[in-house]
Amino acid sequence: MMQRRKIKALCVQETRWKGNKANMLAEGYKLLYSSASPKSRNGVGVILHRELQEEVCEVSRVNDRIMYVKMMFGGEMVTVLTAYAPQAECSEDEKEKFWRDLDGVMVGIPEIERVIVGGDLNGHVSGRKGGEERWHGGWGYGERNEEGKKIVEFAVAFYLVITNTSFQRKREKLITYRSGENKSQIDYILCRRKNNEEVRNTKVIYGEGIATQHQLIVADCEMKVCKRQRYINQCERKIKWWRLKDKNLREEFSEKVLGKVKLAESVQEWWKINSAVIRKTGEEVFGLTSGKGVPKDKEAWWWNEEVQNVVKEKKDAKRKWDMSGSAEDGQAYKSAKKEGKRAVANAKAESVREPYEQLQKNQDMRQLIRIGKSRDKASKDLTAIKQMKDETGIILHDHGEIIQSWLNYFEKLLNEENVRVNTEEGGSNEGLTMDISRDEAEWAVENMKNGKAVGLDQIPVEVWKYLGKKGIDLLWDLMRKIWRQEEMPDEWRTSALIPIFKGKGIVQDCSNYRGIKLMAHTMKIWERVIEARLRKETVVCEEQFGFMPGRRTTDAIHALRRIVEGHGELQADLHMAFFDLQKTYDKSPKGRNMERLERAVRAREVC
Incomplete structure (x- = not known):
């Protein structure tokens, strides 16, 4: 319906969905x-078109009767507020609370921002009275009641216009609610007078099947905002490395690569020549993606011809009942509505049956996690962020300003240094070191995980795995040259920094993101070889659980719970100290932190 009527935002009431x-x-x-x-009587919501979803800056849920969504258009902030007022039979305290909460929301919205209020306000504003020309257009229905007086008072207090009353209509065209013989105007759309x-x-x-008794109200708005250049996120065309799983393509790729590689003496030249060979051969054998990104959800996957016909019959029955108002047509609509719900439920169940049976049969945990993450992301208010806040809290909507904000944040975060204090004495560990062996290179490749995001060089670790023994020999030759010449390829020094939202805090705040670097996989193989050698030369305390092979932080949590349970059984006092080393924890002044911990322990006399 919204697509057919070209509605971008729809305020709905009585959603009755929990959460x-x-x-x-x-x-x-x-x-x-x-x-x-x-x-389960109340509930409000806002339905947004895909274009508006990307412009959302804030979602505030006041209660089950009031919520609003803030969006940015061409540098102008627009607030869409949906409200559901208590019915006439509700208590006076409940009514007063609603209007008090609604007033509080309006007071908190700056006057420079546009506001559109859409809701079921359960009041009759009737015709215009003296002195109401600025707020009431004069085209109302019915007699004004106490609830209608509050609506007008609300409009006067915040300089709003009741747009329903601003356009001349026949009396029948003003009705928004029908229940049997009862007809009234209780649903309204309001906006600021200066934007009227x-x-x-x-x-x-x-005739639209939005609700059984309420009619659809549509306001056509043309907002005067400053036009800004729309940034189009262009996806890079990437090599289809997943086609390495095809045996025939894999053999063709290996044959072509091993026939073109050259073992140059210089590390830089070696990598420049052979990395280009790998990428070019990958493009020829596996092909490139379209670069259009993830396909948009154009339609519901369960929408079939049977459902389409049943829903059409339901809409026709609803339109006929609205026109006639007869009990016979009303009963026909209820039967068609029931059949429509049954058809939709059956279609949805059938559409997911086969994928879930396949998932249960294969026991694919990664696919299950992928489905869970997808559903969790769909339940979030903001999934595509086009606005960020700077250090002062001002919302940035220009793409260049947002990039500069990210640059300033990560430069400050990653380049901040604390005073480093040497806590141990000793000289440097000098002596002969063994050359990189082939076994080390092969071990490092075998222990790398598949399916990880590639770095800027676009060469995944699967390439070295599927090139076989000759690929290991090729990689070993590169590692020996790096070791002897004490130089690594310049391309490895560049990586992509991807901010990942932590899932808590304000989504437009850079400090609530965790930076993840996408580095060259070949460099990760080299780092794994060096790490294995360093672990033989160093000793890590047994109390460390993070970044340790065979240990996880869940083990530490289990040990902590056992300690708490043990002290609880003995009814003994237990004192614990927790450190939250945020972000670049490896640069935190550990000596100073330990001194503070020792002073705290002595102050509490904890053993």
Whole structure:
């Protein structure tokens, strides 16, 4: 319906979905909703088009009756607020609380920001009275009641215009709610008076199956904002390395690569020649991706011809009932609605049955994790971030400014140094060292994991694995040259830094991201060889669990729980100290931290 009516944002009420989440709908639309009450009577939400999802800056869920979404358009902030007022039979305390909360939200929105309020306000504003020309257009329906007075008072207090009343319509075209013989106007769209000229039309559309009794209200808006250059995220065309699993293609690739490689003496020349050979051969044998990125969700995968026909019959029945109002047509619509729900449920169940059976049969844990991550991401409010905040909290929407903000953050984070204090005495460890052996190179390649993101050189570790013994010999020759010449390829010194959101805090704050470097896989193989040698020369304390082979931080958590349980059984006091070494923990002043810990322990007399 939203796609057919070209609706970009839709405020909905009485969603009755529990939780404060988001949910992907068909055709790429996304529902952001606020939790319903325990009795499942309330709940509000905003449905956004794919284009608007990328402009979301903030989502605030006040309660199960009020929520709003902030979006950035051409440097202008727009707030879409959805509200669901208590019905006439609700208590006065509940009504007062709603309007008090709604007033609090409006007070917190700066006057320079555009505001669009859409909701079921459960009041009759009726016609215009004296002195209301600035807020009421004069085209209302019914008699004004107490709830209607509060709506007008709300509009006057915050300089809003009730757009429903601003356009001349026949009385029947003003009705937004029908229940039997009862007809009324209780659903409204409001905007700031200074932006009222941007609202070209507000109309009630009958026949859309949004809700059984409520009608769809649409406001056509043309916002005057400064045009800015739209940044298009262009995906790089990459080699289809996953086709290495094909035996025939793998053999063809190996034959061509091993026939073209050259064992140059210089490390730089060696890598420049042979890395180019690997990439060019990979393009020829495996091909390149389209560079268009992940395909957009154009339609629901379960939408088949049967569902389409049943839903069409339901919409036709709803339209007929709206026009006639007869009990017979109402019963026909209820039957068609029931059949539609059954058809959709059956289609969804059938669409996921085969994939889940295959997943259960293969016991593919990676695929299961991938599905879980995909569903978790779809439930997040913000998945595509186009705005970030600088150090002062100002929202940046220009792509160049955002890149500069990331650059400043990581430069400060990665280049900050603390005073390093030598805690041990001793001279340098000098002496003869053994050359890199072939066994070391082969061991390092075998212990590398597959399926990892490649660095800027675009050569994955699978290449060296599938090149076989001759590939190991080729890699061994490179490592010996690096070891003897004490020089590594310049291309290895460049990496891609990818910010990964930690899942907590403000999503537009750079400090809530963890930087992950994508480095050349061949360099990682070399580092693994050096790391194995260093571990033979050094001793790591047994208390360290992170970055240790055969140990995990979950082991430390298990040991900690056992200690707590043991002291609990003995009813003995237990004192613990926790350090949170944020981000670049390897540069933190460890000596100073240990001194602070010792002073804290002595102060509490802890053994």
